[in-house]
Amino acid sequence: MVVFTIRRLLMMIPVLIGASMLAFVLVEISGDPVQEQVFQLQQSGEEVPPETIQAIEARLYYDRSTPERYWLWLTGIPENRGDIGLIQGKWGPSVQGPSHDIGEEIGSRFMVTLRLVLFATFASIGLAIITGVISAVRQYSIVDYVLTFVGFLALAMPTFWFAAFMKEAGVQLNQLFSTSVFKTYRDSSAGFQGNPWEVFVDAMPYLIIPTFVLMLTGYAAAARYQRAAMLEVLNSDYVRLARAKGVRNGTVMRRHALRTALIPIATFGPLGVATALGGSVVIEQIFGWRGLGQYAIETIRNTDAFALMAFLLISGILVLIGILVSDLLYGVLDPRIRYE
Numbered sequence: 001m002v003v004f005t006i007r008r009l010l011m012m013i014p015v016l017i018g019a020s021m022l023a024f025v026l027v028e029i030s031g032d033p034v035q036e037q038v039f040q041l042q043q044s045g046e047e048v049p050p051e052t053i054q055a056i057e058a059r060l061y062y063d064r065s066t067p068e069r070y071w072l073w074l075t076g077i078p079e080n081r082g083d084i085g086l087i088q089g090k091w092g093p094s095v096q097g098p099s100h101d102i103g104e105e106i107g108s109r110f111m112v113t114l115r116l117v118l119f120a121t122f123a124s125i126g127l128a129i130i131t132g133v134i135s136a137v138r139q140y141s142i143v144d145y146v147l148t149f150v151g152f153l154a155l156a157m158p159t160f161w162f163a164a165f166m167k168e169a170g171v172q173l174n175q176l177f178s179t180s181v182f183k184t185y186r187d188s189s190a191g192f193q194g195n196p197w198e199v200f201v202d203a204m205p206y207l208i209i210p211t212f213v214l215m216l217t218g219y220a221a222a223a224r225y226q227r228a229a230m231l232e233v234l235n236s237d238y239v240r241l242a243r244a245k246g247v248r249n250g251t252v253m254r255r256h257a258l259r260t261a262l263i264p265i266a267t268f269g270p271l272g273v274a275t276a277l278g279g280s281v282v283i284e285q286i287f288g289w290r291g292l293g294q295y296a297i298e299t300i301r302n303t304d305a306f307a308l309m310a311f312l313l314i315s316g317i318l319v320l321i322g323i324l325v326s327d328l329l330y331g332v333l334d335p336r337i338r339y340e
Helices: 003-031 035-043 052-059 065-075 103-138 142-154 161-178 198-235 237-244 251-262 263-287 292-302 304-334
Strands: none
Touching: 003 065, 003 263, 003 304, 035 052, 065 251, 103 142, 103 198, 103 251, 103 263, 103 292, 103 304, 142 198, 161 263, 198 251, 198 263, 237 251, 251 263, 263 304, 292 304
16 A cells, blocks of 8 residues: 555655646736736826836736746745746745735735645545445435435525525624623634644634535535445345344444445545535625635635646645545555555
8 A cells, every 4th residue: 555655655746736737828828917007007097117027027927928937836846936937836926015925925824724624524524425325225214205305405506605604603692691602703713822732722712603605515415325335235135144144233234335335425525525625715794704715715806827827736636635634544444455
């Protein structure tokens, strides 16, 4: 498995390069940050001389062709300004000015989004496994119909509407009890400082409603996968044979049925991180979280090309890591799979 993991990690490199090239072209097509900055200056009534435009182009490297700019973004060679070059740890200049460091901004926001995404993903997968198994074991019962209805309801609800609804519900409850039962705005207490554990504990109350919203929107599809997989396994020959031999139902479920039925979830679960990352963009906007999702919206609004590339690259890396985790879980859940 170690050799397989190393080989897959090495294979990620060309995939990431190809994906970054495609993303770079798409970002280029989506808008020109130089024209956007010039437009903003003109809107404020300033006369924009050609020298100013040339200075903006030079600062953002838009005085180069797209292939040259991509090479600079990736390697930083041969420039020596020290603000560009991914392999040197430089994400490139931002339209927000020379003092705005994209790497520092990403670093401060990454953990905020990561804890939301991980909590929501683990909660949604755990809930999906439980409800999917119960629905399959009690197929066509009242419990199955209720869980199926809840799942379809969760699938049908738009994330932005459900998030706004839950936020308003939290505010109303706080007013009803005249105390802050639920934290409905920000990702942590304003100005709070402490060690990592204290920061984590402080952020927990703020996670409850956003995590619930992101969990519910992600769980429904996984629960349907789990139900279908469990039904298929329960109706398979080897499960019927085990029951015919008198193996206890609990043993059949634990040792034979559930393990095999978890294989589809092994695919869906890690990729659910990428799905949750997309959903976090909406959640962070509504709940006022200072995370990567909110930063992505700001970069699109400002036509901040290099900052948007940073968000897209991180998203791509998380997707590839999710696929790798899926492949590794196959071997854990299905002994017939060997990593050679």
